[in-house]
Amino acid sequence: MRVALAAVVVALTGAAAFAPASGASNECRGIQACIRVAGPWVVVPAHGKAVYLLTCPGGRSVVGGLDALVTSRDVRLGFDGRLSAPVQPGSTTTRYALFRAVSLSNKVQAFQPLLGCVPLQGGGGRSTVSAYVSPPGPSLEYRSRISVLAPGSIGFAKVSCAASERLVGSWQAIAFRTKKPPDLANASRVNASTVVIGKKVVVTASASDGLSIDAHAIVQAGAECAP
Secondary structure, eight states: OEEESSSOOOOOOOOOOOOOOOTSOOOOTTTTTTEEEEEEEEEOOOOEEEEEEEOOOSSEEEEEEEEESSSSEEEEEEEOOOOSSSSSTTTOOOOOOEEEEEOOSOOOOOOOEEEEEEOOOOOOOOOOOOTTTTTOOOEEEEEEEEEEEETOOEEEEEEEEOOOOOEEEEEEEEEEEESSSSOOGGGGEEEEEEEEEEEEEEEEEEOTSSOGGGGGEEEEEEEEEOO
């Protein structure tokens, strides 16, 4: 199944692992010189939420389109965008995008985030603000790190804000780097917990011996940083 997100974009971090089958998704539809980036399958708890950061390759491209594959239409998706006018890649979006998922299902589900990345072509426009009203501060920056989990292992993913930034939020995500939708029975074989120490987010994850080696499990630690 597929859930379309948007044709114009936003901000995120994570590495691409697999490309979706040709024609199966629309993240590059109508975009020239588009680089397809596919993330892992991210676990969404029953009636729960999940967040995942996915990044364009290199440092010279920005998000120009997004899409996602899901294991159930009960998984609803969106992404965080920056304030800008007009809405466009490079101003509304940056080199990464933060996907947010909500599940209406009473079972564990998953989604695969997809990006269509385009070459960097400069910044966006400037908005005008009344002298009696203050404009919003700089947009949040999102940072993430992942740790690979093998059956019977314990992994740590650590990420922190820059010295000049404030940590205002955090997240953790369990995901599986597989081309096809994963066996979601493996979701219960991975447990993760988050501890925040100052500006650092530390996620500790443990995988049981019953975790399939073919699941290619990972855990992501994420930090929301205010410049």
